[in-house]
Amino acid sequence: MLIGTMARQTGVSARLLRYYEEQGLLAPRRRSSGFRDYREQDVHAVRHIRALLAAGLSTRAIAALMPSLPGGAGLAPVPLSADLLAVLRRERVRLRDAAASLLAACEVLDAITASAQVPHC
DNA sequence: ATTCTTACA
DNA sequence: TGTAAGTA
Secondary structure, eight states: OOHHHHHHHHSOOHHHHHHHHHTTSOOOEEOTTSOEEOOHHHHHHHHHHHHHHHTTOOHHHHHHHGGGSTTOSOSSOOOOOHHHHHHHHHHHHHHHHHHHHHHHHHHHHHHHHHHOOOOOO
16 A cells, blocks of 8 residues: 555554654665555554554664564564663563553542542532 | 655745 | 645
């Protein structure tokens, strides 16, 4: 599919799609016309990219782990460098802590909303 | 009508 | 990121 279709199906602008490619997050093939030709698989890849980016991972780290994601280029277990593995484990800990903080805040709101009185006008 | 690259705001 | 330019 062409970039315009990809943009509509992923909700990501063509501009950003090209940027992801520049950062090594996507590698769509080109048609003889030079136009990018995305596959269904790339739609899922963009979902992963968005999720990881939202989680705070760098495009650098994401680019490095893309081949390991389901639907990646490799069919066999992808060899991860010790360096990347260290980065990912550090991110895992950071996200676990962040999740704990968010859960704590959620519980505070639970308590407040559960006991809140609704003033009637 | 769409996409491409490069570049500026 | 959005957009303009000049193409293909």
